[in-house]
Structures are given as C-alpha cells and as structure tokens.
Amino acid sequence: MSAVNIPSNTESIDTSAFKNCLNIKDINIPDSTVQIGNQAFYNCSNLENLTVGNNIQDFGTDVFTGCQNLALINYNSSKIPDSLFSNCGNLQTLILGNKVENILENAFSDCYKLNKVFISKSIVEIENGAFKNCSSIATTEYEGSETDLEEVYIGTDNENLINAINYNSPLFAPEDITITNPTITKKETENQWNFTIDVEQPYIGCNVYVAIYDNSGILLNANKVPLELYNNTVISVDKNSNAQYAKIFVWINDMQPITNSEEISLIN
Template sequence: MENRRCPVCGKEQDEMYFCRQCGWDFTTDLLIGEWQQEISEEEREIYCERLELLKKNFEKVRKWEQIRQITNDSEEKRGEFDPKQYGVDWESSSVEIPEGYEKIAEEAFRGWRNLKEIRMPKTIREIGERAFYGCENLSVIWWPLGLKRIRKEAFFKCESLRELKLPPHTEEIGTRAFGWCRNIKKVIFPDSLKIIWREAWTGCEALREIRLPEGLQMIGASAFSDCRKIQMISIPESLAERWNEKQCFAEIFRWCENIRQVLIPDTGNFELLTQVLNFSPLLSVSFFHRAETTKKAKFEWNREQKNKKIAEIDSDTQKLTLRIPYGYTQLGMVRNVERIWIPDSVEKIEERFCDIGDLSSRKYEISIKWSQNLKVIGKQCCSGIGIQKLYLPKNIESIGVGAFEHCDFLQWVFLPNTIKKIGADAFEGCPIKVFVLEKGIKETIEQQMKRKFPTAQFQTAET
C-alpha cells in the first residue's frame, strides 16, 4: 500500500486507518481517494474548517511537548517563562507552567480575563511585575514552594481571589502587589517575610484581620490603606524594634475605618505606642512582652510575664481600657485611657501617671481599679480625670502634691487609716461633698481635709 501524508501533522504514514503521530482517523478523510469525487461543497467547507482547527491545536500540543521534553531531559534552569513565546492561548481558563523556570516574566498574563487557575512549579523563585495584572477571574493559585519575591503589581486587581496562604519562603511583597484585590478576606503570611512595600495590599476591602509575622523588618507607607473592614492588627516585635520617626502606623493603615484591636509588643518604644493610639476610631490596644528587662521602659515588669496582654477594650462601652498584668511594681505615664485596671503587684504610681489631656471636659465617669498593695501615688498622678468617686485602697501611705487636682466631677472620697501624708493641693479644685474616713486615721490628715473642705460632710467608717 502506498504511503499517505497525514493532513493534520504532515507525517507520512503506512497505516491504513489512523495516524500514529497525532491520531487522525483516515476513514473520515473526505479529501482522499474515492471520497474526493462524492462530497458536496458544503461538506468540503465544514471538513476544511475542522481540519484547520485540528492543525492549530496540534501545533500547540507539539510546542508544549517540546517544552516538557526540554525540561525533562535537562535539570538546567530555564530563566523567565513567557506564555506568548510558546503559543499559549490567552483565552485559556487554566494554565500549568512546566518545571524548570525560575521566573514568570513581566506582564506575562496581564489582562487574561478568562484565566481562573494558574499552576506554578516549585522552581519558580520570582513573579515579575504585573505578571497577572487585571486577571479578574483568577481564583485558584498553586503557589511554588521556592517562591521568594512577588514584584510590583503582580496580582493587581485580581478581584476573584478570596484567601491567600503565601508559600513558606516568601521574603518580599512588592508595591501594590495585591492592590485592589477587593474580595480577599484572609491572608496568611509566612515567617520568612522580611519586606512589604508601599500600598502592597491597598484597597483589599474585604480583608478583616492582619497578623504580621515575627521577623518582618520593613513595611511601606499605606501598605494596608483603604482596607476598610480590617478589625484586628498584630504588630510583631521585629518591626517595633526597627521603628523610626519616618514610619507611621497611621499612614500604613490609612482609612481603615473599622480597626478595633491592635496587638503590639511592649519594647519600651512609646513613640510607637503613641502612633497606635492615634488610630481613629481605635477601640483596643493589647501589649505582649519580651523576656528581658528594659531600662528605658515606662513599666517595670516581671521576667516571667511573657506574651501576656495588658490592654484590651471594653466592647460594651467602646472606651479604651488598660489592663496591666500582675508582675509590675511601678507605673509610668499612660495617655488617653478611660478605664484602668492596676494589678495588686503595683506598689507605686509615678507622677502624671494618667495624662488624659482634655478628657476631663467630658461628662462621663473614668474608672480606676486600684492595686490593693498600692502605697504611693505620685505628684499630679490623676490630675484632671473625670472620676466621680474615689475609693483608695487600704494600704495607701502617701498621696503626692496635686495628685487629684481639678477632677471636676469628684464628689465622694474614701481615705483609709494607713495614710501618713497627703501633699499640698492633692484635691485642689475638686467639688468634694463627702469624705469617708476610716476609723483610726491620723488626726492631722483629718484636720487637713476639714480645713481644705469646710463645707464637705465627713463620715467615719469602721475598719
């Protein structure tokens, strides 16, 4: 039998029924032999269209087979992968990149609106700039285990992404890499992450929680700006230690309107704390500790108190509440706090502890739960706070000068019999109506208060 040439792949065949190269069925070939004289023009046109389509698809298959053969035959790394060089159909919904490539080229899949799934091999180390820019239907990513860098705008406006778990060796996320991926709800960052560039996650409107990994060294301006549903942020110690005045969390989380809780390490860096407290409307700040003594820290604390929260929110009242953990012996200054819990380990409160600015002009009660072992209240400790009743603990010995001056709502005060000294003007400007003095209090203390508040009512309480 005479050899025939396959109309699809062009290979000469000695097989009667089908092509061994591409599988073409010769029994349906209307352009060969006796069939050529019997077909109509309409049948011929349909047949030719089908044949052209088969030829095109075969060329794509052959190119992909060549790519696979190259990568399988050699372990040599192939550099950049660009789908345009290999005839990948830009209307494909799923693409698998062959093994051996280290990088996805810049703008490789930009604007591929039909792309829903991408599979990357473990050899990929870098995703180039705008590689998947505007792939609005991309929802499934098979991440390469060896990935280290995601470049600028790599996944910008990939609006079908829902949840991301970045691979374990990722070190860098570029500028606007995931910008305006509006439907991302959750991101899990690897511990290897070192740098997040500016606006990396800007406009991720569905994102609710950010837990930055320990080891992160830099985060760019507006990195999470316009993430309007974020409610909780966890800031690692590695980032807090590298804090400087050029960085500002208020900028990093700009326009994040629903932040309710921030977890922040107590590194003694109170500039960082001030920035966090400037969030609006921030409802909660929680501190956790490192296991060493910091001389510069305002709080002296027990070495054993590790990873323990010392500030949290009273969600019913929506006012900032400071819970200080057991183990502290002295307290320095805090700002903008409306409710304070002081543990029984505290024996001394430094001067100007509760610096609340203009909060005294607000007509609500500020609550302080005192340490039962407190002995010394420093100078101007609680000046101007909006407290209505003051029940001092029974071990108190000394109240500093101006400690409670200008507390405009203070009307009721309990003084225990352990008090030995009350500084001048301790209650200056307070409209106190009732003093309750514990039985056995020093007579000099009683006389001092009666001279200062001649119209107040004085009562005696049993021990």
C-alpha cells in the same frame, strides 16, 4: 482556577503573571519566592485569602491593586512596601508573622473593613499612614509588651491600630514548643463523629486533623480544619461501619506538632 499554589522552588513571579485572573480565590506564595513583578496579581477581584512567604525582597508596582475581595492576608516577609495593600476594600483579617519588621507608608491605608490585626513583636517600624483610614479595627493582637511597643517607631495616622492593642498575645509559635495533651470530647450523630478539641496554647497557622481506622490500622477517612484561637475547635468526620478508633493531632502548617496524638475509641 480557585486556588493558586506557586511551586515551592519558584524564585520570581513575572510581571502580569496572574493579571485579571478573576477566578482565583486563594494564593499561596512560597518562601522560595524573592521577587514579584509589576501587576502580578492586578485585578484578581475575587481573591479572598493570601499567604505570602518569608523572603520577598523586591515587589513591583500595583502587585495587588484591584483585589477588592481580599478578606484575609497572611504575610511573613520582612518588609511591606508602600501602598502594597492599600484600598483592599473587603480586607477583614491581617496576620503579620514573626519575620515582619517594617510596614511602610500607606501599606494598608483605606482598608475600611479591616477588623482584626495580628502583629509579632518582631516589628520595628510602622510608617506614616500605614493603617490610615482603617476605622473598623476592633482588635490588634500584639505579641509583645507595652515596653516592647515603646521601642517601635510608629508614624502618624495609625491611631486606629494602636488604640485597639491587646498586649502579650502569645500568637506565634516559638522555636521550642512544649508538646501538651489536648482535651477532646466526642459526640456522634447518625452519620458523623464530632470532636471538640481544646488545646493548652493555640497558635496562628495550626490545623486540627482527625483520621479514623479499622481494626487493622487501615485509614478509612480523614478531615482537617483550622485551629481556633479563641474558642474550642470542632471537627467532624463521616462514619464508617468498619471504624474502630480515631487519631487526633494538632500541627502547625510546617507539620510541627503542638499536641501529642490522641487515640479515641469509636466503639460504644
């Protein structure tokens, strides 16, 4: 078991449901989930990526204790309880979405390798020690302005987070997105077509898709990669001798487009 996608209608994850599941690498907890029991993911020591839905209301104790290989957290529920992710020693990237309002004491304390944090301007409270001993934070991308941050309660022992802030980072897609045309460059090798995609405004949680078709519009092959935030995105697809054209589009994870679909001829 390398990935766990909790069913989309799941409201509760039981106590110790995945305790000591050493083979889990990716977990996606849906928006339907409102309660997670004690030690639900205790000692999932090979867990690397975690996405938490928007509506968690009740966390048990030690839910993610022992997740020492957790490298990326994508979290978008309103509150992050005390010590929920403390001592996740290999955590490197933290994405706090636009539903997050409260980060409680020691939520990410002793995450020594945490390097990059993304924070929405929805945040209203960062309690004492929430980022205590997170000495490796190099960049805090904050969606709000310096004036917005002045309205946020920030407790002690969070200097590593605050000292690394970049203000006005447009990271989270608004409800009303302006659809634009991407800039696309095509190159090819003996076995692949390679496309470089530049979008006017990238957002967290977007993917780039490429699909190739024959002359009758039959799908021959496809690929998907995450949209890069700070560089152009490169995506490749294997060649097919019957391919006539490719379609390329960029969507947020909920399948909302941020670019128009572009059709690219594959015939030289």
